Amino acid sequence: MTTVPVIALTGYLGAGKTTLLNHVLRQPDARVGVVINDFGELNVDAALVTGQVDEPASIAGGCICCLPDDGGLDEALAKLADPKLRLDAIIVEASGLADPVAVSRMIRFSGVERVRPGGVVDVIDTSAYFDTVDNGRTPPARYRAASLVVINKIDQVPEAERDAVVERICRRVRQRNPDVHIVSTVAGRIDPALLFDVAGRADENGQLSLRDLLVEADHAEHPHVHAxxxxxxxxxxxxxxxxxxxxxxxxxxxxxxxxxxxxxxxxxxxxxxxxxxxxxxxxxxxxxxxxxxxxxxxxxxxxxxxxxxxxxxxxxxxxxxxxxxxxxxxxxxxxxx
The missing domain is CATH 3.30.1220.10 (CobW-like, C-terminal domain)
Structure with missing residues (x-):
């Protein structure tokens, strides 16, 4: 049975989750379903989302990890896992309040057929990290669940201090999770190949789609982490x-x-x-x-x-x-x- 990876996208408010999501959605030929906590407050480019249920599936009613079992995640995943949609991945963007450990557990034990855990991506705002996320004696427990940590907005740290700040963040994260994969980037531009595979699909009319045009503009503006x-x-x-x-x-x-x-x-x-x-x-x-x-x-x-x-x-x-x-x-x- 073919299964679709479900990727949890977490991070504090303003870390750059939605920017990263919009970037990976521009992957040519990708078919990605999206489940978004508090969709109305976020700026996801719906033109980039394929395989969605009407619109990017939204879960309202509070933080996704605090919802009851019937809070909507299983229903959204079941609809997006329909083989007719032929999705390459499903990305669950949690609110800034969500606990990555709880979100990971919800996905792993959802009971929905045709899905499998695709990792937990936790996004960090480099410039505000030690003021908002990690301001205690011990690193946040959230990193126990992370499979990939994206140290984002490194351009907002003075260049002379950048390497030292990134290295300090890496040390703190690895105190909780020695095996986690860490990348640093600007504007959430990571290679989508780190997250999911894309089944090759040729464009039917031979013309550049809206997605292709956005991809070209995105790559021209900023380089991204290469896989x-x-x-x-x-x-x-x-x-x-x-x-x-x-x-x-x-x-x-x-x-x-x-x-x-x-x-x-x-x-x-x-x-x-x-x-x-x-x-x-x-x-x-x-x-x-x-x-x-x-x-x-x-x-x-x-x-x-x-x-x-x-x-x-x-x-x-x-x-x-x-x-x-x-x-x-x-x-x-x-x-x-």
Missing amino acids: DSVTVTSDGCVDPDAVINLLEEPPAGVYRLKGTIAVQMRDRVRRYTVNVVGRSVHIATAPPSAPASNLVAIGTHVDVDATRERMAAALAPCDKPPATGLRRLQRYRRLSV
């Missing part, structure tokens, strides 16, 4: 033990891992899709027609050669996998349902 990508393929079956070791401990700089693996069971070859965001591992059964074993690593500041070497080792041919690997594989598959 590195490494792809490795393999013929035949692999050892799930070796693959899971890679998924649990990705190479340095890798934020996402995705792909398909073939595993020799007693009776036949079975295929599985794997998806990793940060430290969250999701494994599901793939159709028999799925391609041969392959993995794609996506991240920033990736050592391409070292990453490719580790991925190739994980996909080394194996026709008789050990029982320990098969048990680990099935455990992850059960947890991913």
Whole structure:
């Protein structure tokens, strides 16, 4: 069953969540559904949202993480997960008051079919960080849930102080979450490939769409954080033990891992899709027609050669996998349902 990643977008008021969202929505050919807490108060460019329910789905009635179970999130996710919409991702933009830990839990345990957790992106306003977010003796607990922290608005810090301020923020964040992926940027301009995949879709009339025009203007105005990508393929079956070791401990700089693996069971070859965001591992059964074993690593500041070497080792041919690997594989598959 094909699943759609649900990405939580969090951050204090004014950090730049909506600016980042509008930026990633300009990804060419992307189909992204959006669920927004307090939509009426936000400035999301609805012309960029595809696959939405009428308009970007809005959840009113207070902070999303404080709503009752029937507060609307599950209903919105169920509608957006409809296979007819063919979405590449669903982004849930929470209000500035939302607790990322609670939002992450709501998504993970929503019970909605055809969705899977796609990570928690927490946006920080660099210039106001130590006045608004982190002004206590210990760093905020919110970073425990984050898979990606975006240190935004670095241009608003004097250049002579910028590196030191960013490094100080990084140290504070990693006190709570040593494994979190951190990028720094201006105006929320991160590479959308860090968040989701886009199925290739050609423009039907050969003309630039509104989205394409906005993309061109966006890239001309500001550079953005670029994502590195490494792809490795393999013929035949692999050892799930070796693959899971890679998924649990990705190479340095890798934020996402995705792909398909073939595993020799007693009776036949079975295929599985794997998806990793940060430290969250999701494994599901793939159709028999799925391609041969392959993995794609996506991240920033990736050592391409070292990453490719580790991925190739994980996909080394194996026709008789050990029982320990098969048990680990099935455990992850059960947890991913």
